[in-house]
Amino acid sequence: MLLSPALAISAVLFVLGVAGVLFRRNAIVIFMCVELMLNAVNLTFVALAQSLGLGGQVFVFFVMAVAAAEAAVGLAIILAVYRHKQSVSLQNMNLLKDG
Amino acid sequence: MTGTSIDFVWLAPALALVGFVLNGALALIRPTAKTLVSIIGAGVLLVAFAVSVVVFTGYLGIHAEEPLVFRYWSWIPVGTLQVDVAVQVDQLSLVMLLVVTGVGSLIHLFSIGYMKEDPGYARYFAYLNLFVFFMLALVLGASFPVMFVGWEGVGLCSYLLIGFWFTEEANANAGRKAFIMNRIGDFGFMVAMFMIFWSTGSLDFDAVFAHAPTAVAAGGTTITAITLFLFLGCTGKSAQIPLYTWLPDAMAGPTPVSALIHAATMVTAGVYLVARCNLLFAMAPVASAVVAGVGALTALFAATIALKQWDIKRVLAYSTISQLGYMFLAVGTGAYAAGMFHLATHAFFKALLFLGSGSVIFAMHRAYHHTHAHDDAQDMRNMGGLSRYMPWTTALMWIATLAIAGVPPLSGFFSKDEILTAAHARGYAEPAWLAFWGLGLLTALLTAFYMTRLMLYTFHGPNRTGEEAQKHLREAPWSMTGPLVVLGLLTVAGGLINVPELYHGNAWLHHWLEPLTQASAPLLPDVHLTPSTEWLLVGIAVATAVIGIVGAWRLLQPERLVPASQAPAERGFARVLRNKWYIDEIYDALIVRPIVWLSREVLWKQVDQRVIDGAAVNGAARGARALGWANRWLQTGQVGMYVAVFVVGVLLLLWRAMS
Numbered sequence: 048m049l050l051s052p053a054l055a056i057s058a059v060l061f062v063l064g065v066a067g068v069l070f071r072r073n074a075i076v077i078f079m080c081v082e083l084m085l086n087a088v089n090l091t092f093v094a095l096a097q098s099l100g101l102g103g104q105v106f107v108f109f110v111m112a113v114a115a116a117e118a119a120v121g122l123a124i125i126l127a128v129y130r131h132k133q134s135v136s137l138q139n140m141n142l143l144k145d146g
Numbered sequence: 147m148t149g150t151s152i153d154f155v156w157l158a159p160a161l162a163l164v165g166f167v168l169n170g171a172l173a174l175i176r177p178t179a180k181t182l183v184s185i186i187g188a189g190v191l192l193v194a195f196a197v198s199v200v201v202f203t204g205y206l207g208i209h210a211e212e213p214l215v216f217r218y219w220s221w222i223p224v225g226t227l228q229v230d231v232a233v234q235v236d237q238l239s240l241v242m243l244l245v246v247t248g249v250g251s252l253i254h255l256f257s258i259g260y261m262k263e264d265p266g267y268a269r270y271f272a273y274l275n276l277f278v279f280f281m282l283a284l285v286l287g288a289s290f291p292v293m294f295v296g297w298e299g300v301g302l303c304s305y306l307l308i309g310f311w312f313t314e315e316a317n318a319n320a321g322r323k324a325f326i327m328n329r330i331g332d333f334g335f336m337v338a339m340f341m342i343f344w345s346t347g348s349l350d351f352d353a354v355f356a357h358a359p360t361a362v363a364a365g366g367t368t369i370t371a372i373t374l375f376l377f378l379g380c381t382g383k384s385a386q387i388p389l390y391t392w393l394p395d396a397m398a399g400p401t402p403v404s405a406l407i408h409a410a411t412m413v414t415a416g417v418y419l420v421a422r423c424n425l426l427f428a429m430a431p432v433a434s435a436v437v438a439g440v441g442a443l444t445a446l447f448a449a450t451i452a453l454k455q456w457d458i459k460r461v462l463a464y465s466t467i468s469q470l471g472y473m474f475l476a477v478g479t480g481a482y483a484a485g486m487f488h489l490a491t492h493a494f495f496k497a498l499l500f501l502g503s504g505s506v507i508f509a510m511h512r513a514y515h516h517t518h519a520h521d522d523a524q525d526m527r528n529m530g531g532l533s534r535y536m537p538w539t540t541a542l543m544w545i546a547t548l549a550i551a552g553v554p555p556l557s558g559f560f561s562k563d564e565i566l567t568a569a570h571a572r573g574y575a576e577p578a579w580l581a582f583w584g585l586g587l588l589t590a591l592l593t594a595f596y597m598t599r600l601m602l603y604t605f606h607g608p609n610r611t612g613e614e615a616q617k618h619l620r621e622a623p624w625s626m627t628g629p630l631v632v633l634g635l636l637t638v639a640g641g642l643i644n645v646p647e648l649y650h651g652n653a654w655l656h657h658w659l660e661p662l663t664q665a666s667a668p669l670l671p672d673v674h675l676t677p678s679t680e681w682l683l684v685g686i687a688v689a690t691a692v693i694g695i696v697g698a699w700r701l702l703q704p705e706r707l708v709p710a711s712q713a714p715a716e717r718g719f720a721r722v723l724r725n726k727w728y729i730d731e732i733y734d735a736l737i738v739r740p741i742v743w744l745s746r747e748v749l750w751k752q753v754d755q756r757v758i759d760g761a762a763v764n765g766a767a768r769g770a771r772a773l774g775w776a777n778r779w780l781q782t783g784q785v786g787m788y789v790a791v792f793v794v795g796v797l798l799l800l801w802r803a804m805s
Contacts, residue, residue: 068786137785
């Protein structure tokens, strides 16, 4: 069985995603890192589905559907932000801060 | 249910309530429909009186020894506390029922003439009907809570009617004063109720009186506290020392109201309460002595003030307080029947006196109205010689005066004499009562004196109303004099209900109330006076009355009075009496001002403004703001940092879950 390597890869992918979200500034890169985390989770689902039943595989489809929708909305937002600010760097996005 | 006419006793209060609802609706919709209001207002009372008479005859017919209790519905079912809306028909409540509806009917009839010109006519009758409803609830209620509803209700109506002409601030203030003084007394009533339930496990009269002798020790602290708290309630409602000061001010209301509420019925509720709880009071000799002592002192104290009042209604108000003192002397002595007897006769002659004074004020008012004068229509210094214009009123008020002074064979003589005899008799067992008897006798002297003074200054001597106004003075219409005549007859004959055995009478009321007082009789000292002693006491009482009347007639000189506007101020002791012993001023300085000061300077400016507003309300807001100010550096607006915090949090949670 390839369960342990699959889970290990998925953990590595997830941590990479998190690190990307934490440390990168570019919104598009952060966005791609989020996709990376989603797909890491997908890999875990598929790997575990082998022993725990088909539910995990079905769930992957849901995640993919949601990720597609999220990609559409997220890219649209980034586009809107770029038009507004001429930049996709998150450092310039601090409207929530007081004053 | 008994299957007799007694079953319809609920009709009496229900009729009054219907009268209130209809008149109240008319007051809101068509206040000008005075004829309809009169028919409803006085009609329901007359029918209620007829119902009372029928119930009374029905009760006579069944020869019941036990009180009849009619339970209608459950009111407060809480665990072991079960209070029903229930009505109790027995000897005592029937006496009160007849007095309230009978005298009430006459006063309603009188009001039709007296209040005819008043714009608030419908409102007046609505309140008056509501009062009768609550008064009947008070006297018919079969448990302390039901009685308390009536007790509070009559207080409410009293407040509404004292402040009936509320556009004048003094009248509204008088209403408030009455309400607050009564509240103090009601506190006592409520504490007494709690203690009764706590010690006997019930609030129904029959259960309480059945359990009381076994549940609490006679003469113990509990029963003494219960009865003293009950008596505190009585001092508020029945205007006794120390809570009497509201009653003279209550004269701000219309005169028929003074007659009905502040003389004949409501203020006697305290006497009724003590008579109803006679077993409890007999079990607490100390409390009984307090009741008798306060009664005797109040009687004398109020009588001294009445000596120097010029307002005709105020004289009668102090006289009422004084006579209520007599009733408390009686019930404190254990002469419960005598107290109820005086309550009934007092209702007759004092209602007559008040309505008579109402006629006088009505005439004075009309005379001043015609001449556009603004003199005081209630000040006796503006009256004088009215017997020439108002012969009927004069004659009837003289009858009432002789009755209240205790001249035989009028009703007041029998009832007052019985109280004094009872006090004297108890004096052989407990000497304190000899002092109470002395106070009572002195009061009788003063009563005769101030009542003769009132008659002398009002109806005799030269007239001081003024040349022009004099021509307009005349007797009130028959709709007003008629009820006076009926009350006059009752004043003359009222004593017949309880002619003592000394005069070979049958002491009917005494025997009638015996089923209710027999339980307390063994607890009281048994002293019997010899007939010769009794005759001596009667002689002393009559002599006192005669000395008072003749003394006033000889000493006072109405010719030397001048109208109020020119009268000089009193000097010396007369001034102290004129100013009511400065009791209002003393209360003001000792109680009202400190409370106002405490409320303003401490409770308002410190507790409310600083502690509640400052520390609690604004302090909480200020604290939240400071917390936010301290933590604002956390909000950088950098999403990356928020995510980092989020990740750290998740890792911490994971670590907690793993380990």
